[in-house]
Amino acid sequence: MQVEEFYDDRSNAEEPPRVIHLDCIFYHYLSREFRISPTFRRNFSKTQRSRRFKFILLPTRYDLIDYKWNDRVTEMVRERCELDHALSWLSTLGGAFSALGDYFSNCAQIAGKISVNQLKLALRLDDPTIASRCRLYFSLSLIQQHRFKLARYIVYEEYKAANESTVADERLVRMCKGIWAKLQYEYNMHRSRKKIEQISISFK
Structure with missing residues (x-):
């Protein structure tokens, strides 16, 4: 039990205070109104009918803390931290395999699998921007594996979605343009190599 006293500015010091028993939560809002009004x-x-008051604060009858929701929020925060941590590790690992994917086809395939796992985490986080980037990372893996048609479709859809969003993500748009340029370059190089191979076969 706690005692709080309140005096009106016009109160008489000799006037005995009026004692009021109040729920402590109710007193919180009452004292706020005293201060501002x-x-x-x-x-x-x-x-x-008094200008001097003594409030005796009683324990609240209602538990205002929602412990079940508090546990749920704690679980959600921990899950988010773990997902962010896992996503960071996958980004580092995927970048390494993607760099090697230009020279080794098996590394390109592994980079694609990592991108798929990143996409799953992004969908779990409910972050559409990260999900779009993961799909673009996957398209890079497809380009390295010479699967140009599917890569073209992914890049085009992500570019269209980025431009049609309410707030355009310029970094995502530039990323689409960069991958599109790589797609065109790799496609032309692939066609050139095939022509050279066909010519060499015909001469044999």
Whole structure:
């Protein structure tokens, strides 16, 4: 039990305070009104017929803390931290395999699998921007594996979605343009190599 005293500015020091028992939560809101509203203070003194008050605070009858929701939020925060941590590791690992994917086809395939796992995490995080980037990472893996048609479709769809969004993500748009340029370059190089191979076969 706690005792709080309140005095009106016009109160008489010799006037005995009026004792009021209040729920501590209710007193929190009542004292707030006392602080911000002189009119409320005057009306309260008038209705209570006193200018000096002693509030005896009683334990609240209601548990205002939602422990079940608190546990749920804690679980969600921990899950988010773990997903962010896993996504960071996969980004580092995927970048390494993607760099090697230009020279080794098996590394390109591994980079693609990592991108798929990143996409799963991004969907779990409900982050559409990260999900779009993961799909673009996957398209890079497809380009390295010479699967140009599917890569073209992914890049085009992501570019269209980025431009049609309410707030355009310029970094995502530039990323699409960069991958599109790589797609065109790799496609032309692939066609050139095939022509050279066909010519060499015909001469044999």
